[in-house]
Each structure stands twice: as C-alpha cells, then as structure tokens.
Amino acid sequence: MKGGSQDFTLVEADVSLNGNEWKRHPIVTGPEAPCILGIDFLRNGYFRDPKRFRWAFGIAAAETGGVKQxxxxxxxxxxxxxxxxxxxxxxxxxxxxxxxxxxxxxxxxxxxxxxxxxxxxxxxxxxxxxxxxxxxxxxxxxxxxxxxxxxxxxxxxxxxxxxxxxxxxxxxxxxxxxxxxxxxxxxxxxxxxxxxxxxxxxxxxxxxxxxxxxxxxxxxxxxxxxxxxxxxxxxxxxxxxxxxxxxxxxxxxxxxxxxxxxxxxxxxxxxxxxxxxxxxxxxxxxxxxxxxxxxxxxxxxxxxxxxxxxxxxxVINKITAMSPPTNKRKHKLS
Structure with missing residues (x-):
C-alpha cells in the first residue's frame, strides 16, 4: 500500500499489551516509518500500571470491580x-x-x-x-x-x-x-x-x-x-x-x-x-x-x-478472516 510518497507494508505479528495475552494483528510498517498498530486493537486492551490503576488507549477504561451487579x-x-x-x-x-x-x-x-x-x-x-x-x-x-x-x-x-x-x-x-x-x-x-x-x-x-x-x-x-x-x-x-x-x-x-x-x-x-x-x-x-x-x-x-x-x-475478526472473492459470482454473494 502507499501513504503519500512512502511505500508501506502490511504485516501480521503477535502483539501483547500486557506481556501475557498475545494476539495476531495487522501492523503497518515501512522503511522510514515506525510500526503502526491500529487504534482498533489498542482500544481492546486494558492493563494495570504498577499502582494498580486501570488504563486503556483512546477511551476510558471500563472498571466494574466492586460494583453490585x-x-x-x-x-x-x-x-x-x-x-x-x-x-x-x-x-x-x-x-x-x-x-x-x-x-x-x-x-x-x-x-x-x-x-x-x-x-x-x-x-x-x-x-x-x-x-x-x-x-x-x-x-x-x-x-x-x-x-x-x-x-x-x-x-x-x-x-x-x-x-x-x-x-x-x-x-x-x-x-x-x-x-x-x-x-x-x-x-x-x-x-x-x-x-x-x-x-x-x-x-x-x-x-x-x-x-x-x-x-x-x-x-x-x-x-x-x-x-x-x-x-x-x-x-x-x-x-x-x-x-x-x-x-x-x-x-x-x-x-x-x-x-x-x-x-x-x-x-x-x-x-x-x-x-x-x-x-x-x-x-x-x-x-x-x-x-x-x-x-x-x-x-x-x-x-x-x-x-x-x-x-x-x-465481528471484526470474522470479517478480516474472510477470504476475498476470487470470481464474479463470489463477489456478488459477498
């Protein structure tokens, strides 16, 4: 893929936000660019800092501990x-x-x-x-x-x-x-x-x-x-x-x-x-x-x-896992 005047590459890598749970996720990278991890992935991750505060990327962390259900x-x-x-x-x-x-x-x-x-x-x-x-x-x-x-x-x-x-x-x-x-x-x-x-x-x-x-x-x-x-x-x-x-x-x-x-x-x-x-x-x-x-x-x-x-x-995972259509009939069905 191309971004402006630079060529970028889409690769898949095992990624972890907390060092424990690893998931395979697409990453965009290039010769003069850092690895770019999609905000959709970052938003799915919650983690606790050394002071035990709960954090998330892009959105407020959801905290339900101690809340009566x-x-x-x-x-x-x-x-x-x-x-x-x-x-x-x-x-x-x-x-x-x-x-x-x-x-x-x-x-x-x-x-x-x-x-x-x-x-x-x-x-x-x-x-x-x-x-x-x-x-x-x-x-x-x-x-x-x-x-x-x-x-x-x-x-x-x-x-x-x-x-x-x-x-x-x-x-x-x-x-x-x-x-x-x-x-x-x-x-x-x-x-x-x-x-x-x-x-x-x-x-x-x-x-x-x-x-x-x-x-x-x-x-x-x-x-x-x-x-x-x-x-x-x-x-x-x-x-x-x-x-x-x-x-x-x-x-x-x-x-x-x-x-x-x-x-x-x-x-x-x-x-x-x-x-x-x-x-x-x-x-x-x-x-x-x-x-x-x-x-x-x-x-x-x-x-x-x-x-x-x-x-x-x-839902996102199911969509990304779908194979692209290889002929006109499959394209219409998709």
Whole structure:
C-alpha cells in the first residue's frame, strides 16, 4: 500500500499489551516509518500500571470491580430453558387466509435427540401440545453459538398467507441514534428468557402453527418463533407491561432492554425496577442474560461505551478472516 510518497507494508505479528495475552494483528510498517498498530486493537486492551490503576488507549477504561451487579438479584432463573407465562388474556392473532401444509424436511442426525428433548420439555411446560390439524409446517432446528439447540419452525409458506398487522418494531438505526444521544457513562441490559413462549395464544388461533414430529402433530399454545408477526406482538406486550409498571427511562427492542445513567448505582436502580416489573408481569429472566451495570456493554450486536457505538472485536475478526472473492459470482454473494 502507499501513504503519500512512502511505500508501506502490511504485516501480521503477535502483539501483547500486557506481556501475557498475545494476539495476531495487522501492523503497518515501512522503511522510514515506525510500526503502526491500529487504534482498533489498542482500544481492546486494558492493563494495570504498577499502582494498580486501570488504563486503556483512546477511551476510558471500563472498571466494574466492586460494583453490585443486577444478575445477583433474587427471582432470576438459572435454568437454560426458563419460560414464563405472561399474565394477560390469551392473544387473538391473525389467522391464515388459506390452509398451508408442508412436509417435514429430513433432519440431521445431530438434531434428532435435541429435537426430541426440546419437544418433550416444551410439552411439559405447556408451550406445545398434541393436536390434529390440516395445517403443517416443517421443523427447522437451529444450533446456537453456545451449543444449545432452539426449536424453530419454517413458517415461510404460512407467512405468505398471514393477514397484515399495522404495528411494527422500532427501526434499528433510529434506535441506535437515540441511545447514542444519551451520552451515558454506565449501562445495563436485560434479555427476557424465551419471551415468545411466554405469550399465551387463543385456542382458535393455534391450529395454523402445527408441526409434525415422529408421526405426531403438535401445535403451539404460546407465540411461536419464525412466524412473521411474533416480534411485533411480543414487542407490544413487553412495552405494555413496562408502561403499566411505570418503568424508568429505557429503550426496548422486542425482548431486549437497555438502561443507562451517569453512575453505577443509578443504572442498578433502574435495572432492578425493570426486572421487578417484568417478573411480576409473568416473564422469566435468566441470570446469564442480565448484564451490568458496566461502563462497556454489548447490546443488539453493538458494543457501547461513553455514548459511542463500536463494532465488537469478534465481528471484526470474522470479517478480516474472510477470504476475498476470487470470481464474479463470489463477489456478488459477498
């Protein structure tokens, strides 16, 4: 690469900010220039000086030691499959304008046992039940990044015949602009556990969501994942619960909530109030899905600190690890 009239070289080297943890990172160098290490790497490093003060490059160091964390509050669940039951009337949702019946796909061997366990557990929790229906949609199990499986159904065909809903979830970009305008010092996030599965459906709306496993038909007694209107309905009910409980200032995106403030105590009190409101409403919240108060936090795939949003390091690493396209077809796909 060229910088002005000088030729520069991009190389990769093992770099450490503290002498202990080493990471491979690009460095720009040249015959008459010092090695230039990107600020994106420097900002990821925190270290303590001989006086035990914590430092970082370019941004204030995030210090959470000694700060009481929201995940220590009572009432939070440690169960991976925690499901609540929202204390509302069974929801009347749009019913398909025509019958949809799609055969089950062939599932992978790795998915068979997890699917069986999930269906059994969901049936025990009252989330699904056996049924007979002219409708049918194929199961589409998803293995999450943490190794856990999620039971989703391919509702593409059903979505095509679902009547429209006028309400919608917030625009993601506007959401980020609003959070950025708060210029907060501290944050906390709350993610409701299996929020869709906490919302009861009216009996007459359930047959359209039928799926089949091992020759037995099941349907959802709660709001299913994969249906086009589930995010909108869930967002509205969570919003209504928070408004009814007079929740402190926050931002909500479907089942994810963030609070902010200038001190850790301010954020803790806001988060505690919101958690109490949600639990009282009937939602379940897992300890592992409550973060903060912290000066740096990740929310909806974006890292926030000092009112600024940043791309998380793991996302940058994935992008830089991608191979460049070698032909026109791959270029279009990228």
């Amino acid at each position: 929201l995940n220590t509050l009572p009432g939070l669940s440690e169960k991976p499959s925690a499901v609540g039951l929202l204390k509302v009337e069974e929801q009347q949702v749009p019913i398909a304008t025509s019958t949809v019946h799609r055969r089950q796909y062939r599932t992978t061997r790795d998915a068979v046992i997890p699917i069986h366990k999930m269906i059994h557990e969901l049936e025990t929790q009252g989330v699904v039940s056996k049924t007979h229906s002219p409708f049918n949609s194929p199961i589409w199990p998803v293995c999450m990044s943490d190794g856990e499986w999620r039971l989703t159904v391919d509702y593409h065909a059903l979505n095509e015949v679902a009547p429209p809903l006028s309400a919608a979830v917030p625009d993601m970009l506007e959401f980020q602009y609003e959070l950025e305008s708060k210029a907060a010092k501290w944050y906390a996030t709350i993610d409701i556990a299996n929020a869709f599965f906490s919302i009861p459906l009216a009996a007459e709306c359930r047959p359209q969501f039928t799926f089949t496993w091992r020759g037995v038909q099941y349907t959802w007694n709660r709001l299913p994942q994969g249906w086009k209107h589930s995010p909108t309905i869930c967002h509205g009910l969570v919003q209504a619960a928070l408004e009814k409980g007079e929740a402190p200032e926050h931002l909500q995106y479907i089942d994810d909530i963030i609070v902010w403030g200038n001190t850790a105590m301010e954020v803790f009190e806001k988060g505690e109030k919101i958690i109490q409101i949600l639990l009282k409403a009937g939602f379940a919240i897992k300890k592992s899905k409550v973060k903060g108060p912290a000066q740096e936090i990740q929310f909806l795939g974006v890292k926030w600190q000092d009112g600024w949003r940043q791309i998380p390091t793991e």
